[in-house]
Amino acid sequence: MPTSPVSRPGHLARCLMIAGVALAGLVPQAALATERYMALALPFFEPYRVAIATLEVQGGKVSGTLAPPAGDPRAPLPLSGTLADGALRLTIGQGNDTYTLAFSENQRGLHHIFEEAASIPGLDAVSLFRPEDGFSAAALALQHDSDNWCGRVYGGLTLTLRAAELVRTPAAPAALAELDVVVTPQQGGAVKAKLKDVWSRLRLAARDNEDVSFDVAVPLGSEVRTAQELRRMPQVAAVMLPSLCGEMALVVVSRPKIADGDTVSEAKLKAYGDAMLSRLLSGAPPEATIPGQRKFKLAGAVVPGEAGPAYKATITAEAEATRLGRGNWDQFTLLLQPVVTATDTGASISLIPAVSDLRTAKKTGPQPPADNTFRAVDDSAVVATIAQRLVSYIADAEGSRCAFLTQADFEEPDGAISCANLALDDVTHPDDN
Incomplete structure (x- = not known):
């Protein structure tokens, strides 16, 4: 089945505009204290391609551990070394079974990185990396298989x-x-x-x-x-992470906007959903702070709590706003589920939309038509287009990231903002910058 052209891993989205901006400048040595890094090309915990390095830096001396992803029963290995002026010298293991490597400090894409000071051609370069806000628990626990990962990060x-x-x-x-x-x-x-x-x-x-x-x-x-x-x-x-393809849409937002600490706030989530959707459905551009001129209805907005707080509402709006379409009104139920996924840092959370009960009606004027004029639509491509529009709009408004994947017969509308399928378990290649 065809997939969206924006569903290929590595495709850089315009909604990634903050990469290299929000992370400007290297993390100072004093701020390292105790931090979790992902490590690539260290073959101690196969078949995983990623190991978890915990580094503690005090007075230029480094200590810590190298461990498999959470839940794996294998024992961690000790780490020791020195860090001075951006040069990290790290010893892995102890006794006769030790390996010492030299790294230099760098910044690439979303990540602060230590990469081998000199790599040998033909050998995968070892690197340690982390986003500025650290990894979420989900990112540390779930990484993709580089050979067959399709782009999915949940479900x-x-x-x-x-x-x-x-x-x-x-x-x-x-x-x-x-x-x-x-x-x-x-x-x-x-x-x-x-x-x-x-x-x-x-x-x-x-x-x-x-x-x-x-x-x-x-x-x-x-x-x-x-x-x-x-x-x-x-x-x-x-x-x-799964190798299967399928339907996926998410947008990353700052945790404090919808949560208190690690707990989603029902009041914050309700206020955030109301405000963001009002701007999108009214035709306001992502950078706007007030609604636009298009008419819409946002009915029955609630934050149910059966399976954790989620924003739910019935939406009636012009297709120009909901999916960059023309000539129709759309009506559907929207559920926005907050979930910490492998795309999240320690300071973010993902909103995952689910669009259901989609109906449309011909547009005959600026006001929403009567409910009985809407007819059900059984078209997965239209549902995918609404989900893509939603996550890409929020990502653009927040200056954050979105991810999108579909097997529907989806064509990105003119003027759409693209999304990438981006997990945080890899670093950008130097030639991609």
């Missing part, structure tokens, strides 16, 4: 099972049995099957002594907890 995981454990385990363990495995039926599309029901097929695949990887679907917001629990299972070799 699923890629699970790798050890071949030897699969072959000698005749039935799925209870802790794995009820996982929803994404499978492809003969007629196409994607459905879910319980892991216990496909366990024999996976065991068969493992007979060639190769570990077996597959995608599972998990409830929104449960990704980190599920990954950490699964990593403790002896049958599990790795848990990463």
